Amino acid sequence: MARDTLTRDQIIRTAVELLDDEGLAGLNMRALGARLDSAATAMYWHVKSKDNLVLLATDQVWSELTLPDAGTADWRTAVTVMATDLHAMFTRHPWLVQVLAAHLVYGEGKARHDDRSLALYEAAGLTAAQADQAAGAVFTYVLGNAAGAAATASLTRKGNEGGSSAEKQFRHTMAEAREIAMRYPRLRARLETQAAADYAAAPEGAFEFGLRTLLNGLEQELAAQSGPNPPR
Known part of the structure; x- marks a missing residue:
């Protein structure tokens, strides 16, 4: 061409x-x-x-996100939708986790996402500075959860590229990790259950639980500020 x-x-x-x-x-x-x-x-x-191509590709996938209207849904529902959609984007494109660790990411798509995120927190009643903190906390939580999927994708790719020797090395590494974990009672109890058979897997519903807990904390902050004696 x-x-x-x-x-x-x-x-x-x-x-x-x-x-x-x-x-x-x-x-x-x-x-x-x-x-x-x-x-x-x-x-x-x-x-x-x-x-520059990495940044352009990154902003391209950031534009995949569907952003809720800050004026048509309560802030918590909208934030949950955005965080869940962001997590799904990181899962579809696990290389993004590496990009964020190695590049200063910017562009129209990300700016559009970040501006809407701040608008939701401000609509909830947070100040501009608090909205920055809340958005950063939720984004960091989502990114941290996506890191596991990114690592799994990388290991799987290496295994596919390396053939049987890479697959054998992967199994050996996982076996060593399990062996060490079995020395500790709480890890052993989880590994001995069928649900926790995969040492590297997060428990079912872990992302939703963590996000819900984080937003519960933000709601408590908002309630404290709207009380009779809001903190200074």
């Missing part, structure tokens, strides 16, 4: 597909050019650099 027939949108969409398939380590201009049947140099003409 000649340089002048490529579009920036085509390159970004294909980069997202490559990242989903190969992870952050698998993204390079040569591999991207091969998927587009174009020379690697043509990629640079449209996106300047690999780092």
Whole structure:
């Protein structure tokens, strides 16, 4: 595909597909050019650099999020929808976790998401500074929960690429992890139940429980501020 027939949108969409398939380590201009049947140099003409392409791909997937209207739903329902949707996005695109650890992420899609998030907390009655803290707390919680899925995706990819030897190494590592955990009574009790057979898996409903608990705390803060003697 000649340089002048490529579009920036085509390159970004294909980069997202490559990242989903190969992870952050698998993204390079040569591999991207091969998927587009174009020379690697043509990629640079449209996106300047690999780092810039990562940011463009990141903002592309951030635009997948459906944002609730701050004026049509109560703040807690809207925040729950946003957090759940964000978690699902990280699960669909586990490379995002690595990107956030290595890049300063910005763009229209993320800005749109962040602005709506702040609007919801301010609509709940928090000050601008408190809304920043609340949004940061919920985002960090969602990102932390997504890290497990990202690690699993990375390990699975390495196993698929490495063949039987990588799979054998993975099983060996998990067996060692279980062996150590079995020395501790509470970990052993969980590993001995069928529900906790997978050492690396989070308990069912763990994300929903944590998010609910976090929002309960925010509601308590709001109730304390609206009481007869709000804290200074």
